[in-house]
Amino acid sequence: MxxxxxxxxxxxxxxxxxxxxxxxxxxxxxxxxxxxxxxxxxxxxxxxxxxxxxxxxxxxxxxxxxxxxxxxxxxxxxxxxxxxxxxxxxxxxxxxxxxxxxxxxxxxxxxxxxxxxxxxxxxxxxxxxxxxxxxxxxxxxxxxGEGGFGGDRGPSGRLERPDRAPDLTADRPTTPGQALLYRLSGDWNPLHSPPEFAALAGFDRPILQGLCTYGIALKTVVDRVLDGATDRVRSCATRFSGVVVPGETLRVRMWTSPGRVQLTVTAVERDDADVLTDTVVEHD
The missing domain is CATH 3.10.129.10 (Hotdog Thioesterase)
Known part of the structure; x- marks a missing residue:
């Protein structure tokens, strides 16, 4: 409709x-x-x-x-x-x-x-x-299937990656049961738990919640760039560009500048497939 x-x-x-x-x-x-x-x-x-x-x-x-x-x-x-x-x-x-x-x-x-x-x-x-x-x-x-109504396309939100090596890189392993633990915070989407439902959506097994990956990325920036000071964060924006299979390792690449960290997150075991892109943390 x-x-x-x-x-x-x-x-x-x-x-x-x-x-x-x-x-x-x-x-x-x-x-x-x-x-x-x-x-x-x-x-x-x-x-x-x-x-x-x-x-x-x-x-x-x-x-x-x-x-x-x-x-x-x-x-x-x-x-x-x-x-x-x-x-x-x-x-x-x-x-x-x-x-x-x-x-x-x-x-x-x-x-x-x-x-x-x-x-x-x-x-x-x-x-x-x-x-x-x-x-x-x-x-x-x-x-x-809900487009084509003649409305505004809206902003693209795409960011150019800095033309240099990242200032910091951190690998963050996930566990096979991580989606089951994270769901206890309120994400009850069955795509992340019953294998049979994930299969209906075309996945071999349940996938990790995108917001879990988002939280892992922000924690990595807080720990590696902001010395653990969560109160220095002002905002965190991201685009979900791929899925994570629980048990995979996330590679977080960070480019720092005053008051800003741009980052990407990839899945190491799948040839660094993009998971989070167009991601920026703004901070004091």
Whole structure:
């Protein structure tokens, strides 16, 4: 069924109340692979409540759900979930995320771009607590078969890779069961768990959640460039360009400049196949 763009973009924001505790943050970090070395003080800041720091990417799962899915239930949007791909993600934090709290979250469709054979729906989720704004998340959902309605194509968002060797490179192994652990933070998409469902989508086995890869990449930048200071991150944007099979090794290449890190993530075991591209972390 074609998307009613005017109805989707013109609908009032949906509002919900969310809350989280330190153990939700700890579980999220463990799902990204934090704490592999339980004696490393740099890892314990992600896993122990008495020194807990929060990665800004936690905003994508705060409250135990996936707020981006609200975009698929917005007025004027009626699509086949099997035809939906998560194309891109951007998180901007307005101040450090507390390790526990309650917030009001609003979500609305801010744009629907016409890519010809597909449409890209942009959902904006904003969260605020009693002290003011906390974060803004923009999710891009690629809807196959929903384009061709004569709308604006929207920005390309493509970045040129720097014409030099990366300043830093880090390999991050994933585990065969990582998708099962990460899903406990709220991503219940069956594409990442029952093998039979993954087979229906054309995969030999369940794949890793794109937002898990996104979190691993951000953690790598925080650890390798920002000395573990999660509160220095201002935003992180990416494009999902390929899948990750749990158990593969992720290679994170980083190009640094003042206030900015551009990076790519590839799957080592598949000849460095692109996984995340057009990825930028902005920081203080």
């Amino acid at each position: 074609p998307i009613d763009v005017a109805a989707a973009v013109g609908a009032p924001p949906a509002e919900t109340s969310i809350s989280w505790q330190h153990k939700d943050v700890q579980l999220y970090h463990l799902g990204l692979g934090a704490g592999t070395d339980p004696l490393d003080p740099a890892e314990l800041r992600y896993t122990l409540e008495d020194r807990l720091t929060v990665l800004p990417s936690f905003a994508t799962v705060a409250g135990g759900g996936m707020a981006m899915m609200d975009g698929l239930s917005a007025p004027g949007v009626d699509v086949d979930l099997m035809a939906v791909l998560h194309a891109g993600q951007r998180v901007e934090v307005h101040r450090p995320i507390p390790s526990g709290g309650t917030a009001t979250q609003t979500s609305r469709v801010v744009a629907v771009h016409d890519k010809g054979k597909a449409a890209v729906l942009v959902l904006r989720v904003e969260a605020a607590d009693a002290d003011g704004p906390l974060w803004t998340c923009d999710s891009e959902l690629y809807l196959r």
